[in-house]
Amino acid sequence: MTLKQFNADLAAAVSKVKAKHFDRIISLRKGESDGELSITYENENLKTPLRIQVLIPNISEYPKKASFLIFTENEDIPAALAATLARLQDQSTGLDVDAMIITLSRSLTRDLQTGGPASDDAASDTEEDYNYGSDDDDYDEDDGDDLFGIHQDDPGDLDAQAEKLHPRLKQDLRTARQHGYKVGIIQSAPTNNIVSISVRASKFKLPEGTLEVWGIRPEEYVVLLIHQTGPYLTLEDIVHPKPYPERRAHFRIGKCAHYKPSFMEALRAFHSPTDDNSPASGANEGEAKLKKIFISNSLDQFLAEGLLNLIKIRDIEGISWDQANEVLLNFQIGTDTAHTNITTTPCKTDPAFAGTETPQRFRHDHLGDEKDGQRSWPLVAMQFAMRYLLACTRYCLRCHRRVQGDIETLKPYVCSNPLCLFQYLSMGLGPSAEHEIRSQPKVVDLLVSFCYTGLTANRSAANPVSCGIREFPVGLHLRVPDIRPKPEGPFLEGTITDDFQTFKFQVAAEHLDRFIPKQWVAIRLNTPPGELGPLTPVLTPVPTPVPGKEPTHRAEAGDLVHCQIESIDYLNQRIHLEPGIDTGSWSSPRADAHKAAKGQACLLPYVQEFDQLGQGAKRLMMAHLLATLPSISDIKKFLDQNPLSKVKDMPRISPAAMSLLNWIIASNRSCIFETGNPELPGNNSSAPASGGIIPGMEGWVQFRFLQGSPDKESLFQNARESVRRSKHLTCPSIFAWHGSALPNWHSIVRTGLNYAETHNGRAYGHGVYFSSVFGTSLSYTRSSQLSFGIWPNSDLRIVAAISLNEIVNSPGDFVSTSPHLVVSQPNWHMCRFLFVKSEETPEEKAAQKNPPEGHQYSQPYSNYPSHPGNARDTKYLQQDPSRTAIDPLGHPLNIPLAALPSYHHEKSQTSPEVIDVSDNSSDEHDSDTELLASEDDESPPSLSTDTSKTDFRPGTLDLGSLPRLQPPQWSSQLGLKKITFQVSQLQTLQSRTPLHELGWYIDFDQLDNMYQWIVELHSFDPSLPLAADLKMAGLTSVVCEIRFGEQYPYTPPFVRVIRPRFLPFMQGGGGHVTAGGAMCMELLTNSGWTPISSIESVLLQVRMAIMSTDPKPARLDRSAMSGARTDYGIREAVNAYTRSARTHGWTVPEDIEKMVTGFSAARSGA
Structure with a gap:
C-alpha cells in the first residue's frame, strides 16, 4: 500500500470528521504535499483550537512502516500537549490515518484532563530553589x-x-x-x-x-x-x-x-x-x-x-x-x-x-x-x-x-x-512596536503625544515652522500624499458622490489605470480645482472609525480624508473608497451625519517622497499621519485579541503611519518606565516594579528614567564625578524641577535640556532654568504665546509636563542660584523623573465643581497609588540639606533609591543589587554521568571491505578533482526536509550492508551540499564486459553525480556519470548511458517520476540499468581504457538527456536548466 491507499484513507477520514465520528476533531484536510494532512482539535481547556500538522516522510511505506512527524502551528500550548505530541511521533509508527487520528484525539483529551505525562522538561524544574549562591556552583x-x-x-x-x-x-x-x-x-x-x-x-x-x-x-x-x-x-x-x-x-x-x-x-x-511579536503568554x-x-x-x-x-x-x-x-x-x-x-x-x-x-x-x-x-x-x-x-x-x-x-x-x-x-x-532589528505597546502602552502614548505636540506647535506668526521637532525621519523612504497648496506630485481632481457607506470618486477613464485596489490615498473635500489652499494641523479629536459602521460625522470643506481604494469600476469610471479617516476639522454630529460631503474634491495618492518635502510640509504631514493612528489602547486591544498579528495588520493603518510609529519608538534612546499601581488600566505587570514611586505627587502620571540619552549621560557622569573628587562632596548632585511647554518634550526626552531657544525670557542669565519649588516650575509649563494640539487619539491627553532633574552640585559655577538655579553647562543636568498631567473631561470638571456629598474627587488619570505601602520599608536618597527639592504641598521631596541609577546606591552605602540565583547541583542523572564519563564513543558500524568479494575501497576517490557546488539560494523547506530524510535512510542502510551487496557508496562526511551528491557505483558482476573494462583501466568504480532541482520531490533528480567515459550507443555501447553521460531512463523524467520515489530505488535502478546487456552491454570508451581522464561536462550531459527524453516522448522537468545555472559557481572541476 502506498500513496493511493493513504489518499483513500484520508478521504474516508474526512467524511467521518464531517459526520463528527472523531471526538473533538472539528476539521481535517489534505496538506500541500503528498503524505501531509492538517487537523484541528478543540477542547474546553484550550483558549483556541489546536492546529496540528502531520507529515509522513516515508509515504511509500504507508501504513505498516510509515512514521509520522507531528507538530502544531499554535504559538502557546501547555507543556503537557507539547510532550504529548512529541510522544505520539514515536508511538504512531505503523498506524493508518483513522487509527492515528483516534490515538491523537484520545491522548490530547486525556493529557489535558490529567495534566499530561511526566517528562524531563515538565517535571525537572517544577520546584527550583532560587537561592542566592556562589558563582562556582553551576x-x-x-x-x-x-x-x-x-x-x-x-x-x-x-x-x-x-x-x-x-x-x-x-x-x-x-x-x-x-x-x-x-x-x-x-x-x-x-x-x-x-x-x-x-x-x-x-x-x-x-x-x-x-x-x-x-x-x-x-x-x-x-x-x-x-x-x-x-x-x-x-x-x-x-x-x-x-x-x-x-x-x-x-x-x-x-x-x-x-x-x-x-x-x-x-x-x-x-x-x-x-x-516574533507574540505577547508574553x-x-x-x-x-x-x-x-x-x-x-x-x-x-x-x-x-x-x-x-x-x-x-x-x-x-x-x-x-x-x-x-x-x-x-x-x-x-x-x-x-x-x-x-x-x-x-x-x-x-x-x-x-x-x-x-x-x-x-x-x-x-x-x-x-x-x-x-x-x-x-x-x-x-x-x-x-x-x-x-x-x-x-x-x-x-x-x-x-x-x-x-x-x-x-x-x-x-x-x-x-x-x-x-x-x-x-x-x-529589518526589524530594533524594539518591536508590538512588544512596546503590549508591555508599556502609556510610554508609547507618551512618546507619540510628545511628537504630535511638537509637530503642531506654532510659536509665532512670523515663524510658523518653528516646532519642537529637531530631527525628521528622513531616509526611511516614506510615501505620503502631497498636501502642499500647489502639489508638485501627481493628484487627481474629480467629484465625490454619496452611497451612505463609502465615497465614490468620479474620474475620467484615462486616469483609472493610475490606481489599484488597496492603494492609500488622501482626499481634499469640497475643494475647487486648482484652489487647494493651506492645510491646517489637526487640533481636535478624531473618532476611530469602526469597519462596517457608517461614519458618525459630516465632512467639512477642506477636510483631508485618508483611506484605501476598495475597488475600481472601469465601466462607470468610478473609484470606490473604503471608509476614511478624516484628519481635518470635525463638526458636531448631526441628524444627517451619515451623509458624506458631495461635490468637487482632489484625490492625492500616497506617492510623494517624504524626504523631498520642505520642513513645514514635513511636520504637517507627520501630524496628519499620526492623526490617522488609532489610540494605543485600541492597538493593544487588537494585538491582545490577535496575538499572531502585527500593528500593520490592523485595519486602516497606512504603511507611512506605521513607519512613523516605528521611528518614534525606535529613535527614543532613553529608558522610560511608568511607575505606579500595576493594576491601573493599561499598566502591564511585566513593566518595572512600582517601588520607585515618589510620594506627594497625586494627580500626576509618573515616569522614571533609568538612563538618559547615551551621549548626554556620559558627559554628565564625568562632570559629576569630577566635582565629587575635587570638592570631596558627600552629595555630588542635587535635584530640582524644570517646567517647559509641552512641544519641547519630544526633544528633551531624546537629547536632554538645553537653551538653544528662548521662550520665557532670561532675566537671570543664559542657561537652563530650574527651581527647587514645584509650583515655580509648574508656571513655566503654560505659555500664552504658544499654541499646540493634543494628539487626538491619546489616552493620556497630556496638557502639562514637568521633570525632576539631577544636577551637578556645584552652585558656585552656576549662572544664578536665586531665585532660580540657572545652569549654563549643558552636560551638568539630566532628567531623572517625568510627571505629566492629563486633560480633564467635562464630566470630571463638573464633578470637581459640585462633588457629591462626602466624596473626595481624585485627579484624572493618575498612577499615584491610594495606599503606596509601608513607607518605612522604602529607602530614600540623602539629599543636600541646603538644596532639597520641594513637592507640590511644600514638603521636602522623598526620592526612592530604587528609581535612581546604580551609582546613587554606592554613594548611599548601598551596593548595587546584583542578583545571583543559585543553581547548585550535586545529584546529576546517572545516564548523563555515564555518558559524560566515557572517554571515547563507539565507532559507527564499519563497512565490510572483504577483498575476496570486492576490490572497491571507500574513501580513495579524490573529491577535489570533481565539481563541488555551493548550495542553491532557491532551496525549499519541503525539498530540504525530503533530502535530509533520504540521507538519513541511506546512511543507515550503507552502515549496515556489506559493500559488495550494496553496490554503491556515498562519503557522507564529505556531503557539503545537500543538493549535490557524489556516488560511486562498484562491485559489478565480474562476468560483465564493463567489469573487465574497469579492471583493465585500473578503476574500481563509476563516479556519478546526483543533483536535486528546485521542485524536488515533485520533479526527479538529475543523474549523470562524471567518469569514466562510456562507449556511445551509436558506436556499440549500452548501459543506458547517453553520449553526454546522463542516464537515459524514464524514471528520471517527469513521465516516470513520482514524489514518493526514494533515492535508494533510484540508485538500485541506475546500477541495474548500467549492468543491463539489453540491447547491448555497457563498455568504456577507448580514452578511458588508455588511462586518460576526460570527464563528462554538465552541459553536454543535460543536452544529451534532453535529446534522449524528446526522442522517447518523455517530459523533461521544468527546472532542468537550474540544474546547470541555479547553483553557485563550481569550486573545482567542470
Whole structure:
C-alpha cells in the first residue's frame, strides 16, 4: 500500500470528521504535499483550537512502516500537549490515518484532563530553589541537564540516543559543559541536529536594573539554539581552506524558564517568522517556552551572516572579534585593502569588557586562548553570543562596530551611520512596536503625544515652522500624499458622490489605470480645482472609525480624508473608497451625519517622497499621519485579541503611519518606565516594579528614567564625578524641577535640556532654568504665546509636563542660584523623573465643581497609588540639606533609591543589587554521568571491505578533482526536509550492508551540499564486459553525480556519470548511458517520476540499468581504457538527456536548466 491507499484513507477520514465520528476533531484536510494532512482539535481547556500538522516522510511505506512527524502551528500550548505530541511521533509508527487520528484525539483529551505525562522538561524544574549562591556552583540538582536528551524515566534510551550522535559533536558539547554552560540535544539525527547551550542570567552578575530593562529575570536561562543540517561541521572544517556551505548552521537566541526549550518550541524558533511579536503568554512557568529577548533579531542575524566567516578570519589572522568584523565589513563593501587601518596586534584585554566586572567565564576566549587540541565550535558560538549580549550597549545593532562614547547605556542602538538606522528600522532589528505597546502602552502614548505636540506647535506668526521637532525621519523612504497648496506630485481632481457607506470618486477613464485596489490615498473635500489652499494641523479629536459602521460625522470643506481604494469600476469610471479617516476639522454630529460631503474634491495618492518635502510640509504631514493612528489602547486591544498579528495588520493603518510609529519608538534612546499601581488600566505587570514611586505627587502620571540619552549621560557622569573628587562632596548632585511647554518634550526626552531657544525670557542669565519649588516650575509649563494640539487619539491627553532633574552640585559655577538655579553647562543636568498631567473631561470638571456629598474627587488619570505601602520599608536618597527639592504641598521631596541609577546606591552605602540565583547541583542523572564519563564513543558500524568479494575501497576517490557546488539560494523547506530524510535512510542502510551487496557508496562526511551528491557505483558482476573494462583501466568504480532541482520531490533528480567515459550507443555501447553521460531512463523524467520515489530505488535502478546487456552491454570508451581522464561536462550531459527524453516522448522537468545555472559557481572541476 502506498500513496493511493493513504489518499483513500484520508478521504474516508474526512467524511467521518464531517459526520463528527472523531471526538473533538472539528476539521481535517489534505496538506500541500503528498503524505501531509492538517487537523484541528478543540477542547474546553484550550483558549483556541489546536492546529496540528502531520507529515509522513516515508509515504511509500504507508501504513505498516510509515512514521509520522507531528507538530502544531499554535504559538502557546501547555507543556503537557507539547510532550504529548512529541510522544505520539514515536508511538504512531505503523498506524493508518483513522487509527492515528483516534490515538491523537484520545491522548490530547486525556493529557489535558490529567495534566499530561511526566517528562524531563515538565517535571525537572517544577520546584527550583532560587537561592542566592556562589558563582562556582553551576549545576542544579533538579536541573535535568540531559546532555543527550535522555528522559529521566527511561534510562534505557541511552544507547539508542547516543548512537545517533556524531562522536565529535558529543565531545564538543562536553567541552562546552566543562566551561560552565548547560547543554542538551533537542533533536538528534545523522544530518539534522538541534542542540542548546545555555546559562542562567544570574551568572552575568549584572545589576537588577539592567536585567529589568532587558526584560530578563535572574532565574531565567539565556539559550542559544544551533540547528545544523548535513554532516556535523567541526571547527577544523570552518577554519581550514576546505570549502563549506554558507548556511549549514542556523542560530536562534532567546530566554527560557528551563535550561533548554521543548522540541516543539525549538521547531517554532527555526520555522516561524523571525519577527516574533507574540505577547508574553500566560503559560505555566513549568513550560519550556523559548521567548525572544531584546537583542534576538539583531544577534540572530549577526550569527547567521557572520559567525562562520569571523571564526575563519580570526583563527587565520590571529586577531580579535572586533578586528575580524572590520575585515569582514570591508570585504563586504568591496574595499580592496581590507586590512587598512586595522590593527592586527592581539589585544590583551577584550575591549568589549574593558572597565567592567564581567565574570571570567564570559571573558574566556576558547578560540583565541586554546590553540592546541580539538576546539569546540558550539562553545565558540556561545561565547561569541554572550560577548555581544553582555556588551550590546557598546556596539551598533546593525554593523556591530563599537559606537563612540565612553559609557554604556541600558538600551542598545545603532551608530551614526544613516544606513544602519534605515536597516535597523526596516529589518526589524530594533524594539518591536508590538512588544512596546503590549508591555508599556502609556510610554508609547507618551512618546507619540510628545511628537504630535511638537509637530503642531506654532510659536509665532512670523515663524510658523518653528516646532519642537529637531530631527525628521528622513531616509526611511516614506510615501505620503502631497498636501502642499500647489502639489508638485501627481493628484487627481474629480467629484465625490454619496452611497451612505463609502465615497465614490468620479474620474475620467484615462486616469483609472493610475490606481489599484488597496492603494492609500488622501482626499481634499469640497475643494475647487486648482484652489487647494493651506492645510491646517489637526487640533481636535478624531473618532476611530469602526469597519462596517457608517461614519458618525459630516465632512467639512477642506477636510483631508485618508483611506484605501476598495475597488475600481472601469465601466462607470468610478473609484470606490473604503471608509476614511478624516484628519481635518470635525463638526458636531448631526441628524444627517451619515451623509458624506458631495461635490468637487482632489484625490492625492500616497506617492510623494517624504524626504523631498520642505520642513513645514514635513511636520504637517507627520501630524496628519499620526492623526490617522488609532489610540494605543485600541492597538493593544487588537494585538491582545490577535496575538499572531502585527500593528500593520490592523485595519486602516497606512504603511507611512506605521513607519512613523516605528521611528518614534525606535529613535527614543532613553529608558522610560511608568511607575505606579500595576493594576491601573493599561499598566502591564511585566513593566518595572512600582517601588520607585515618589510620594506627594497625586494627580500626576509618573515616569522614571533609568538612563538618559547615551551621549548626554556620559558627559554628565564625568562632570559629576569630577566635582565629587575635587570638592570631596558627600552629595555630588542635587535635584530640582524644570517646567517647559509641552512641544519641547519630544526633544528633551531624546537629547536632554538645553537653551538653544528662548521662550520665557532670561532675566537671570543664559542657561537652563530650574527651581527647587514645584509650583515655580509648574508656571513655566503654560505659555500664552504658544499654541499646540493634543494628539487626538491619546489616552493620556497630556496638557502639562514637568521633570525632576539631577544636577551637578556645584552652585558656585552656576549662572544664578536665586531665585532660580540657572545652569549654563549643558552636560551638568539630566532628567531623572517625568510627571505629566492629563486633560480633564467635562464630566470630571463638573464633578470637581459640585462633588457629591462626602466624596473626595481624585485627579484624572493618575498612577499615584491610594495606599503606596509601608513607607518605612522604602529607602530614600540623602539629599543636600541646603538644596532639597520641594513637592507640590511644600514638603521636602522623598526620592526612592530604587528609581535612581546604580551609582546613587554606592554613594548611599548601598551596593548595587546584583542578583545571583543559585543553581547548585550535586545529584546529576546517572545516564548523563555515564555518558559524560566515557572517554571515547563507539565507532559507527564499519563497512565490510572483504577483498575476496570486492576490490572497491571507500574513501580513495579524490573529491577535489570533481565539481563541488555551493548550495542553491532557491532551496525549499519541503525539498530540504525530503533530502535530509533520504540521507538519513541511506546512511543507515550503507552502515549496515556489506559493500559488495550494496553496490554503491556515498562519503557522507564529505556531503557539503545537500543538493549535490557524489556516488560511486562498484562491485559489478565480474562476468560483465564493463567489469573487465574497469579492471583493465585500473578503476574500481563509476563516479556519478546526483543533483536535486528546485521542485524536488515533485520533479526527479538529475543523474549523470562524471567518469569514466562510456562507449556511445551509436558506436556499440549500452548501459543506458547517453553520449553526454546522463542516464537515459524514464524514471528520471517527469513521465516516470513520482514524489514518493526514494533515492535508494533510484540508485538500485541506475546500477541495474548500467549492468543491463539489453540491447547491448555497457563498455568504456577507448580514452578511458588508455588511462586518460576526460570527464563528462554538465552541459553536454543535460543536452544529451534532453535529446534522449524528446526522442522517447518523455517530459523533461521544468527546472532542468537550474540544474546547470541555479547553483553557485563550481569550486573545482567542470
